[in-house]
Amino acid sequence: MKVGLFIPCYIDQFYPQVGIATYQLLKKLGCDVDYPENQTCCGQPMANSGFSALTGGCDKNFVANFDAYDYVVAPSGSCVLHIKEHLKDDKNPAKAQKIRNTIYELTEFLVDILKVEHLSSNFPYKVGFHTSCHGQRGLNLSSMTERVLPQFSKPEQLLQKVKGLQLSYPERKDECCGFGGTFCVFEEAVSVKMGKDRIEEHQKNEVDYITAGDVSCLMHLEGILKRQGSKVKAIHLAEILNHE
Amino acid sequence: MSNLKTLDHAAAAEIFIKDEARTDWHDDTLWFVRQKRDKAVHGIAEWEQLREWASQIKNHTLSNLDNYLTAFEKQAEANGIKIHWAADALEHNQLMHKILKDNNISRIVKSKSMLTEECHLNDYLKKQGIEVVDTDLGERIVQLRDEAPSHIVLPAIHLKKQDVSETFHEHLHTEEGNNDPQYLTEAARQHLRNHFIQSELAITGVNFAIAETGGFVVCTNEGNADMGAHTAKIHVACMGIEKIIPKAEHLGVFLRLLARSATGQPITTYSSHFQKPRPGQEMHIIIVDNGRTKQLGRADFRNSLKCIRCAACFNTCPVYRRSGGHSYHTAVAGPIGSILNPNLDMKANADLPFASTLCGSCSNVCPVKIDIHEQLWKWRQVIVEEGYVKPEKKMAMKGMAWLFSNPKVYRWAGKSGRWFLRTMPFLGNNKLNVWYKQREMPEAPKQSFHDWYQQNKNK
Amino acid sequence: MSSREKILATCTANKPALVDLPQLSDEHLTHYDDKLAQFKLVLEGIGGKVVALENIEQVKEEIAAHKQSGEFVVDTVFNIDDALKTQTSFDLERVDRAYLKATLGVAENGSVWLYEAQMGNRLLPFICQHLFIVLDKATLVDNMYQAYQKLQVQETGFGVFIAGPSKTADIEQSLVIGAHGARSLTVYLV
Numbered sequence: 001m002k003v004g005l006f007i008p009c010y011i012d013q014f015y016p017q018v019g020i021a022t023y024q025l026l027k028k029l030g031c032d033v034d035y036p037e038n039q040t041c042c043g044q045p046m047a048n049s050g051f052s053a054l055t056g057g058c059d060k061n062f063v064a065n066f067d068a069y070d071y072v073v074a075p076s077g078s079c080v081l082h083i084k085e086h087l088k089d090d091k092n093p094a095k096a097q098k099i100r101n102t103i104y105e106l107t108e109f110l111v112d113i114l115k116v117e118h119l120s121s122n123f124p125y126k127v128g129f130h131t132s133c134h135g136q137r138g139l140n141l142s143s144m145t146e147r148v149l150p151q152f153s154k155p156e157q158l159l160q161k162v163k164g165l166q167l168s169y170p171e172r173k174d175e176c177c178g179f180g181g182t183f184c185v186f187e188e189a190v191s192v193k194m195g196k197d198r199i200e201e202h203q204k205n206e207v208d209y210i211t212a213g214d215v216s217c218l219m220h221l222e223g224i225l226k227r228q229g230s231k232v233k234a235i236h237l238a239e240i241l242n243h244e
Numbered sequence: 245m246s247n248l249k250t251l252d253h254a255a256a257a258e259i260f261i262k263d264e265a266r267t268d269w270h271d272d273t274l275w276f277v278r279q280k281r282d283k284a285v286h287g288i289a290e291w292e293q294l295r296e297w298a299s300q301i302k303n304h305t306l307s308n309l310d311n312y313l314t315a316f317e318k319q320a321e322a323n324g325i326k327i328h329w330a331a332d333a334l335e336h337n338q339l340m341h342k343i344l345k346d347n348n349i350s351r352i353v354k355s356k357s358m359l360t361e362e363c364h365l366n367d368y369l370k371k372q373g374i375e376v377v378d379t380d381l382g383e384r385i386v387q388l389r390d391e392a393p394s395h396i397v398l399p400a401i402h403l404k405k406q407d408v409s410e411t412f413h414e415h416l417h418t419e420e421g422n423n424d425p426q427y428l429t430e431a432a433r434q435h436l437r438n439h440f441i442q443s444e445l446a447i448t449g450v451n452f453a454i455a456e457t458g459g460f461v462v463c464t465n466e467g468n469a470d471m472g473a474h475t476a477k478i479h480v481a482c483m484g485i486e487k488i489i490p491k492a493e494h495l496g497v498f499l500r501l502l503a504r505s506a507t508g509q510p511i512t513t514y515s516s517h518f519q520k521p522r523p524g525q526e527m528h529i530i531i532v533d534n535g536r537t538k539q540l541g542r543a544d545f546r547n548s549l550k551c552i553r554c555a556a557c558f559n560t561c562p563v564y565r566r567s568g569g570h571s572y573h574t575a576v577a578g579p580i581g582s583i584l585n586p587n588l589d590m591k592a593n594a595d596l597p598f599a600s601t602l603c604g605s606c607s608n609v610c611p612v613k614i615d616i617h618e619q620l621w622k623w624r625q626v627i628v629e630e631g632y633v634k635p636e637k638k639m640a641m642k643g644m645a646w647l648f649s650n651p652k653v654y655r656w657a658g659k660s661g662r663w664f665l666r667t668m669p670f671l672g673n674n675k676l677n678v679w680y681k682q683r684e685m686p687e688a689p690k691q692s693f694h695d696w697y698q699q700n701k702n703k
Numbered sequence: 704m705s706s707r708e709k710i711l712a713t714c715t716a717n718k719p720a721l722v723d724l725p726q727l728s729d730e731h732l733t734h735y736d737d738k739l740a741q742f743k744l745v746l747e748g749i750g751g752k753v754v755a756l757e758n759i760e761q762v763k764e765e766i767a768a769h770k771q772s773g774e775f776v777v778d779t780v781f782n783i784d785d786a787l788k789t790q791t792s793f794d795l796e797r798v799d800r801a802y803l804k805a806t807l808g809v810a811e812n813g814s815v816w817l818y819e820a821q822m823g824n825r826l827l828p829f830i831c832q833h834l835f836i837v838l839d840k841a842t843l844v845d846n847m848y849q850a851y852q853k854l855q856v857q858e859t860g861f862g863v864f865i866a867g868p869s870k871t872a873d874i875e876q877s878l879v880i881g882a883h884g885a886r887s888l889t890v891y892l893v
Contacts, residue, residue, distance in 0.1 A: 057649025180601025467884025
């Protein structure tokens, strides 16, 4: 099984530790992992801003980088969802389709494909889980409060296997943090207010860390936490699962 | 009051949020409604089945809308109801005005009808010297304040009881400073009873119009639609063409979904089925298009016409709750408004599809399964294609697209750090770094993942 | 072209290909072991009162007693007065108590259905201060699907599901009973 590791642009640039943790974790779990070195971005920032017409270059580059793998795995539900829904390649439609079918967000890959039963991780802290919307409602990584369906959570299933970790949820279990791609600057006031409200609920639970499956949510929450001078830290799920 | 747009959503929201305590109150109040909805629907084992049926019934109806409209018309006329057709808001208002003039009417009561808000009927009639009394409590409150409703189910949800108390003190002469909702509601009851018992013509909306029977259903909790309609010698019901359902038995699906989604009630207090005028009464229905047939032709957006106006998407929307209905500068605000209004005026409403994080809560709370957040995404594409975005934004996006299409440039840009930071979309691409206003920047690490991988891949 | 023709022609031109209408069925829906208990639970939860009576004579006595005490009572359970039909809002505005018989009750949402003929006057159930409904226990159905199977909505000029007293929460989401319609609803189960 050959796994192509997709490390979205802002993780590559600002949060390399998340990419490293993902890579090491997959290796630890016995995967044959490769990081195709000419990858850039999935194209989501443009598409979500209304400029999907400009994503042809990204698409082409993505297909060229990830065509050769059985699975593509990324530590970001949002970018994975974008590829799943929008990746196209007019010259190689079959290749694009194959990638759309075989790309996985990290936790769903661990749960559904690797069927991970045991993790050697240890993380003795109070951790608040932020449910990233695109992973939850887009990729169906967990059940949501809106629907009347059986409850489940793939990320939680993994976090429960981590030694020492005390998991908590905010009062509004699955409300958006307000990042929303370019929303975070074009609707700055609402974006920040949403982030502050999420943080406040986590702080009520006296958490040490806020974790999530998407670095974008965490970058936004971390920006607010730091501005507030809070002791609470943001950490990606992969970093916890890889922590020993 | 017409909804003349003065600020776009982001700017209006910024002003709204300046009063943070009030924003919190607004957010909590609407979240409370969402929680009531959750409590009501999580007790219904067949909830998802009902949503699926409702969605399919509406999809079917839209795919046969012309035939259902004519069937409805024929049956309603056989029941003694007069049918009028209005191509747009102006024609709707003119038709209403004509009915009023022909019958020499001066005392008019109106229960809630978002269609008449959409058509700005009250403003239109006011200009002709005719006053309409809104009788839904929330609508009466905002009418007395010369404001627009901020929510389609809870029109005065942006107001505190103190605000209502002041308004009632001024207009209804209630005690100054008495903020008790019970007292204020009682005052409105007495005030509006006078209007009801003297009313000559009652305007109502329509929740569902049944093609098979030619009848229609109006749902209220207050009983105001019935108080007017059964008193006045003329009843005029206004409906958009999308209110049609094929059969009465389909109400058994929609009435179970509507109130639970709207307020968490098992059903509205009154679900009134109007079939024929009462002896001596005249009953009219104005069937309105106002852009709906155009929306029907937009494959990506037609299913927005499935909407039953429950406002569940408002209550769940984290952006709506923190920006208030007036920030949307349209009669129908919230997520559903943001996919309906660009169809009516794309330029004026080009900001609305961007007033969302695309979190998807709206689509999943929707009782008729409208893919709201996906349509928001699609409207963004249309709006950009039609050229309704700022040139700076377009330039920045083009730059980014070029950067990401060229791996070598991307890596060089990454190494040169600052250039990349400026270019990343979420970090602001103008002189003022908007991100930094209330958030710290991410720290630039020593090396990118790419560089780390090159050093470590063979270890 | 008239607006009517224009609207219909545009619908015809713009509508998508025909999709099927789903077949509804009671099979997928919740049924209650004790419909009466469910009805009572829901109706009381939305501000209504439910009183089980041993016999309908009790209602008759109650009506007589209130009439005697000088209240304006309208009764269409035992005796529909033809004059009621032509009474106006000015007459009915003074009604203290109205007694009506319902066709059926719905366990799932606590509502009762009334045909126009059972009201005597369409305005009555709304304009009265207090509403009393007599309902035969045997008419309770589980859900709205069953209700519409039993009802003939097209056979009446007007009909209504009533669930509880008139209410509003338009002021700060504070629930207030008695908006414009009846201030209380009591269902007598016989």
